[in-house]
Amino acid sequence: MTRKLTVRPETAVLTRGYDPALSVGSARPAVFRSSTYVFSSPESAARSFEIALGKARPAPGENVDLIYARISHPNAQLVEEQVVPLEQGAEDAAVFNSGMAAISSVFFTFCPPGSTVVHTAPLYGGTQLFLDAILTPLGVRTVAVDAGDKDGLARAIGAATKLALVLVETPANPTLRMSDIEAASLAAHAHPDKPLVVVDNTFLGPAFQHPLVLGADLVCYSATKYLSGFSDLLAGVVLAKDRELIGKLRGTRAVLGNILQPDECWMLNGRLVTVPLRMNKQSKNAARIAAALVDHPAIEELIYPALFKEPEQCRIRDRQCDYPGAIITLALKGGRPAAFTFLRSLTIARNAVSLGGVESLACHPRTTTHSELSVEQLDRAGITEGMVRLSVGIESWHDLLADLRTALDALA
Numbered sequence: 001m002t003r004k005l006t007v008r009p010e011t012a013v014l015t016r017g018y019d020p021a022l023s024v025g026s027a028r029p030a031v032f033r034s035s036t037y038v039f040s041s042p043e044s045a046a047r048s049f050e051i052a053l054g055k056a057r058p059a060p061g062e063n064v065d066l067i068y069a070r071i072s073h074p075n076a077q078l079v080e081e082q083v084v085p086l087e088q089g090a091e092d093a094a095v096f097n098s099g100m101a102a103i104s105s106v107f108f109t110f111c112p113p114g115s116t117v118v119h120t121a122p123l124y125g126g127t128q129l130f131l132d133a134i135l136t137p138l139g140v141r142t143v144a145v146d147a148g149d150k151d152g153l154a155r156a157i158g159a160a161t162k163l164a165l166v167l168v169e170t171p172a173n174p175t176l177r178m179s180d181i182e183a184a185s186l187a188a189h190a191h192p193d194k195p196l197v198v199v200d201n202t203f204l205g206p207a208f209q210h211p212l213v214l215g216a217d218l219v220c221y222s223a224t225k226y227l228s229g230f231s232d233l234l235a236g237v238v239l240a241k242d243r244e245l246i247g248k249l250r251g252t253r254a255v256l257g258n259i260l261q262p263d264e265c266w267m268l269n270g271r272l273v274t275v276p277l278r279m280n281k282q283s284k285n286a287a288r289i290a291a292a293l294v295d296h297p298a299i300e301e302l303i304y305p306a307l308f309k310e311p312e313q314c315r316i317r318d319r320q321c322d323y324p325g326a327i328i329t330l331a332l333k334g335g336r337p338a339a340f341t342f343l344r345s346l347t348i349a350r351n352a353v354s355l356g357g358v359e360s361l362a363c364h365p366r367t368t369t370h371s372e373l374s375v376e377q378l379d380r381a382g383i384t385e386g387m388v389r390l391s392v393g394i395e396s397w398h399d400l401l402a403d404l405r406t407a408l409d410a411l412a
């Protein structure tokens with residue numbers, strides 16, 4: 001008889017989802033690149049299709065034949081099993097071929113034409129563009145509420161009709177303004193339409209923020225960032241407590257054809273085991289750098305969760321974040337010229353979009369990651385000309401600090 005132990009996430013992520021006996025005993029999973037799978041019988045094929053199309057549910061312990069890699073494949077199944085223990089409260093997950101594929105599939109699945117979406121603002125530029133350029137023309141109404149405005153969000157939720165979904169991106173990219181996940185969930189779940197609460201947890205999860213425990217229904221990731229961690233892989237993940245929600249997403253994914261490919265699943269599988277290690281080191285580095293630079297004369301404002309001053313932002317941080325994370329946003333004196341000069345002067349952090357990798361990256365959000373936003377949206381969110389977003393990696397924080405200080409001193 002096999003003994004079954006309840007283990008902690010760091011252990012589960014190394015042991016769950018993979019049975020070496022299914023891969024000729026190899027200690028690490030094989031990559032199954034096959035596009036199609038041979039059925040054990042025509043009856044099994046029919047049964048697999050019934051289940052894949054949601055016409056039947058698998059019986060407990062039933063072995064269902066794989067069909068075709070657009071629907072699912074062994075490496076996706078493996079990484080989906082493996083990622084679940086990292087997200088507190090999750091029961092199931094679906095993997096996509098980018099963060100945008102994950103987020104857009106959530107909207108396509110749960111927001112029919114005529115429905116309403118309430119969301120925090122700012123959102124990552126790609127998400128905002130998806131809402132404005134694709135969802136709105138399809139007849140979905142969107143209502144934006146400033147990040148951090150708990151009462152405004154509850155009012156917007158309460159006033160919305162045909163409310164399908166509430167999207168909370170917290171901390172917001174790139175301003176790091178936090179929104180109260182629990183308050184949003186309470187307001188949404190009190191609404192007669194029972195909208196889903198979806199949290200984009202890319203900046204702090206899964207190590208430091210746990211939306212499902214705070215009442216959210218779905219958690220989305222750009223797994224391109226901390227989950228994969230080496231800036232060499234595009235991926236997206238959605239997790240939920242309710243397996244049926246993930247089942248519906250898998251249905252959308254099969255139609256859109258945006259499942260994560262076997263090789264990328266295999267890479268992500270190897271990376272997930274170090275997520276807590278990497279995120280802890282990156283957060284510690286960032287905390288030291290932020291504390292050392294906060295009073296630099298070239299900086300108008302240094303935004304970092306551990307250094308928040310606004311009482312409401314501190315309250316949200318203390319309630320829902322275990323650690324401050326590894327993104328520091330600098331508002332530099334001198335606007336765009338100062339920001340560009342600063343970016344040009346850096347020698348360790350590279351001037352690139354994206355974040356969450358082991359190497360430090362810096363970018364100018366107003367002209368890059370958030371250039372999809374209108375000038376009004378940018379100004380309203382406080383994404384200024386002098387703003388630079390810094391994603392802190394695992395380099396020596398002493399070296400990073402020296403490099404950043406030299407670049408800032410040149411401005412001052």
Ligand SMILES: Cc1ncc(COP(=O)(O)O)c(C=O)c1O
Nearest residue numbers: 098099100124173202222224235
């Ligand atoms: C908060 C957030 N959500 C979603 C995305 C989109 O993810 P991807 O680039 O993997 O499609 C990003 C990308 O920068 C992001 O920062």
